[in-house]
Amino acid sequence: THFGFETIAEQLKEQRVGAVFSSVASSYDAMNDFMSLGIHRLWKDHFVRNLNPGCNPLTSSSKQGMNILDIAGGTGDIAFRMLEHASTINHDAHTRVTVADINPDMLAEGKKRALQTPYARSSRLKFVEANAEKLDMIPDSSVDLYTVAFGIRNFTHKDAAIREAFRVLKPGGVFACLEFSKVNNSLFDAVYKRWSFGAIPLIGQLVAGDRDSYQYLVESIERFPSQTEFRDMIQEAGFLVPGQGWEDLTGGIAAIHKGVKP
Numbered sequence: 001t002h003f004g005f006e007t008i009a010e011q012l013k014e015q016r017v018g019a020v021f022s023s024v025a026s027s028y029d030a031m032n033d034f035m036s037l038g039i040h041r042l043w044k045d046h047f048v049r050n051l052n053p054g055c056n057p058l059t060s061s062s063k064q065g066m067n068i069l070d071i072a073g074g075t076g077d078i079a080f081r082m083l084e085h086a087s088t089i090n091h092d093a094h095t096r097v098t099v100a101d102i103n104p105d106m107l108a109e110g111k112k113r114a115l116q117t118p119y120a121r122s123s124r125l126k127f128v129e130a131n132a133e134k135l136d137m138i139p140d141s142s143v144d145l146y147t148v149a150f151g152i153r154n155f156t157h158k159d160a161a162i163r164e165a166f167r168v169l170k171p172g173g174v175f176a177c178l179e180f181s182k183v184n185n186s187l188f189d190a191v192y193k194r195w196s197f198g199a200i201p202l203i204g205q206l207v208a209g210d211r212d213s214y215q216y217l218v219e220s221i222e223r224f225p226s227q228t229e230f231r232d233m234i235q236e237a238g239f240l241v242p243g244q245g246w247e248d249l250t251g252g253i254a255a256i257h258k259g260v261k262p
């Protein structure tokens, strides 16, 4: 705001994030596997299983399924799992997922991957280019479940994105975020920091020929708010949070935060 410096810094951040994800789009699986030692797959499975997407026709009155919005959905990792869960666990053939991402290269990777799933040509899966901070194409109170996995730490205005989530969710709708978080044991934290700051940029350089992007990703994890700070941000946007508001995964390397729109 002062002399427009903040705006320029914000624009630079958006460009930087865009360049990082364009650069890593094709090595994306490798990136996640290296950053989490492959554990991100288990976290994502747990995230989706726990949300239990879909409406079981035997136990639910809804015959239309859920309208799910997966923000920063990039390569479709969460969306495919949710459709699979809805279909096979809840026998729900109607639940649909819109994958929204700001980066066309990540969306292109997701569309390519969708071809290996049964949902590529179905109306249950849609990809849209959108900024999480301004979801003008999504009407108020229209979404049952809003998910964001390993995306929100890259947003310039996290609070604006959470407010948009609140706006688009129906009353009773759920905001669910899976993100890297703060390790809660100091010894484990020391080992983890050595790993992330020491090894990850080096592996990025060796595997993807791109040290800077991996360095950015490690730093963005470090800068992200703690579990309690992030829970407070969710509450400030108007959400009710169940219990303490989050679940730690692998000692807090990642955490799932949830909020319900009253």
Ligand code: SAM
Pocket (backbone or CB within 6 Å): 017, 021, 071, 072, 073, 074, 075, 076, 077, 078, 100, 101, 102, 103, 106, 130, 131, 132, 133, 148, 149, 150, 151, 152, 154, 155, 156
């Ligand atoms: N959700 C996927 C997963 O868990 O595998 C992809 C996560 S990837 C680490 C982060 C994604 O956030 C990238 O695809 C990036 O383009 C997207 N992103 C960054 N800023 C965004 C914004 N403001 N709005 C929407 N997507 C954004």
